[in-house]
Amino acid sequence: MLDNLKISGKLFIGFGVVLVLLAVVSVFNITNAGKISKQIDYVKDVKYREALDTIDAIDRASKILSTVVHASESATIAPLEEARESRVPLEKAFATLEKSLPVGSEVARQFVVFRGLFGSCFEIGERMTGYSVNQELIEFVGARREYQEKFEQLEKTAVELKDVVSLDLYEALEEINRVSERNVNWSSYLALIGMVLGITLSLMIAKSISTPMSRLVEVIGALGRGELDSRVGIKRSDEIGRVALAMDDMAEKLGQMVHRIRSSSIEFTGVSKAISDAADSVGNSAKLQEQGVESTSAAILEIGASINSVAQNVDSLNISAADSTSSTLEMASSIEEVAENSQQLAQAVAEISSSITEMATATNQIASNTEILKKTSDSTASTVAEMDVNIKQVEEHARETAKTTAEVR
Structure with missing residues (x-):
C-alpha cells in the first residue's frame, strides 16, 4: 500500500x-x-x-x-x-x-x-x-x-x-x-x-x-560501466516509481542510440573499404595506362628510327638510280637493304599496331575504372548522406539523452 x-x-x-x-x-x-x-x-x-x-x-x-x-x-x-x-x-x-x-x-x-x-x-x-x-x-x-x-x-x-x-x-x-x-x-x-x-x-x-x-x-553504475541492458524494473506510482520509469526509458533509448551508432559505423566501414578498393583499382588502371603510354612511346620512337632508315635507303636508292654508272650488284644490294628496311618497317608497323591495341585496351580499362570510380563516388555520396542522417539522429538522441538526464537529476 x-x-x-x-x-x-x-x-x-x-x-x-x-x-x-x-x-x-x-x-x-x-x-x-x-x-x-x-x-x-x-x-x-x-x-x-x-x-x-x-x-x-x-x-x-x-x-x-x-x-x-x-x-x-x-x-x-x-x-x-x-x-x-x-x-x-x-x-x-x-x-x-x-x-x-x-x-x-x-x-x-x-x-x-x-x-x-x-x-x-x-x-x-x-x-x-x-x-x-x-x-x-x-x-x-x-x-x-x-x-x-x-x-x-x-x-x-x-x-x-x-x-x-x-x-x-x-x-x-x-x-x-x-x-x-x-x-x-x-x-x-x-x-x-x-x-x-x-x-x-x-x-x-x-x-x-x-x-x-x-x-x-546500482542501475546507474551499471549503465556507466556500459551494461546497457540493465533496468530498474520498479513499478510504482510515487515519485521514485516515476524516476525509475524515466531511468528505464533513458536506458532503452541509450541502447537504441548506441545500436544505431554501431550500425552506422559498420556501414561507414563498408563504404570506406569500397572506396579504398576503388582507389586501388584506379591506381592499377593508372599503372597499366602508364605502361601502355611507355610502350607506345617506345614503338613511336622505333617507327621514327625505321622511317629515318627507310628515308636514308630511299635517298641511297635515288642516288643509285641517278648514278647510271652504279653496278647491278650495288643496285641489288640496295634493293636487298630496302627489302630488309621494308621488313623492319613492317615489324615496326606491327609493333605500333600492337601498341595501339594495348593503348585501346588500356583506354577501355581506364573508361571502365572511371565508370567504377563514378559508381563508387555515387555510392560514397549516398553513404555520406546516410551518415549525415545518422549523425543527425545521433545528435537528436544525444539531446534526448541530455534531456532525460536533466529530468533524472
Whole structure:
C-alpha cells in the first residue's frame, strides 16, 4: 500500500498516526484528569465533610452526655436544661447527617446505632438527675449502672463509627490514587504504542524509499560501466516509481542510440573499404595506362628510327638510280637493304599496331575504372548522406539523452 503513495503521503500518514495517538493520549489524560478532579471534589465536599460532621456530632453528643452526668452528680436541674437545649440542634444535625449518608452503608448503620445509644444514654441521664435531685439513692445507683453499660456501648460504637468514617474516607482517597495510577499506566501504554507504531511506520517508509534508491544507484553504475541492458524494473506510482520509469526509458533509448551508432559505423566501414578498393583499382588502371603510354612511346620512337632508315635507303636508292654508272650488284644490294628496311618497317608497323591495341585496351580499362570510380563516388555520396542522417539522429538522441538526464537529476 505504501509503495503506491507519494513520499509526502507516506510522511503525512506517519506523522498523522503519531499525532492521532498523541491526541488520544491527551484526550485520555484530560478525561481522566476531569474524573480525578470530580472525585477529589466529591471527597472534599462529601466524604471529608461527612467525616467531619460525624466526628463533630460524636464530640457534641459526648459533651451533652457529660453535662447530663454532671447534672446528676451535682443534683441540679440547670445543667440538664442546658443539655436539653443543646440536644435540639444536635438532633437536627443527626437527621441531616443521616440523610446525607449512603443508604445501607456501614457508616449509616453504625450512625443509626450510635444515635439510638445516645438517646438511651440521654434518657438514663435524665432519670439519674431526677433520682439525684429527689435523693433516691438506690434508684440512682441502678440507673448509673445502666448508664455506664449504655455509655460503654456508645463509646465503642463511636470508636467504630470513627473508624468506619476514616476507612470510608481512606477508600475514597485510595480510589483517587488507583484512578491516577491507571491514568498513568494507560498513558504510558498509549505512548509506548505510539512509539512502536511511529518506529514501525518510520522503518517501513525508510525501507520503501531506501531500497528503490539503492536499486537506482546500482542501475546507474551499471549503465556507466556500459551494461546497457540493465533496468530498474520498479513499478510504482510515487515519485521514485516515476524516476525509475524515466531511468528505464533513458536506458532503452541509450541502447537504441548506441545500436544505431554501431550500425552506422559498420556501414561507414563498408563504404570506406569500397572506396579504398576503388582507389586501388584506379591506381592499377593508372599503372597499366602508364605502361601502355611507355610502350607506345617506345614503338613511336622505333617507327621514327625505321622511317629515318627507310628515308636514308630511299635517298641511297635515288642516288643509285641517278648514278647510271652504279653496278647491278650495288643496285641489288640496295634493293636487298630496302627489302630488309621494308621488313623492319613492317615489324615496326606491327609493333605500333600492337601498341595501339594495348593503348585501346588500356583506354577501355581506364573508361571502365572511371565508370567504377563514378559508381563508387555515387555510392560514397549516398553513404555520406546516410551518415549525415545518422549523425543527425545521433545528435537528436544525444539531446534526448541530455534531456532525460536533466529530468533524472
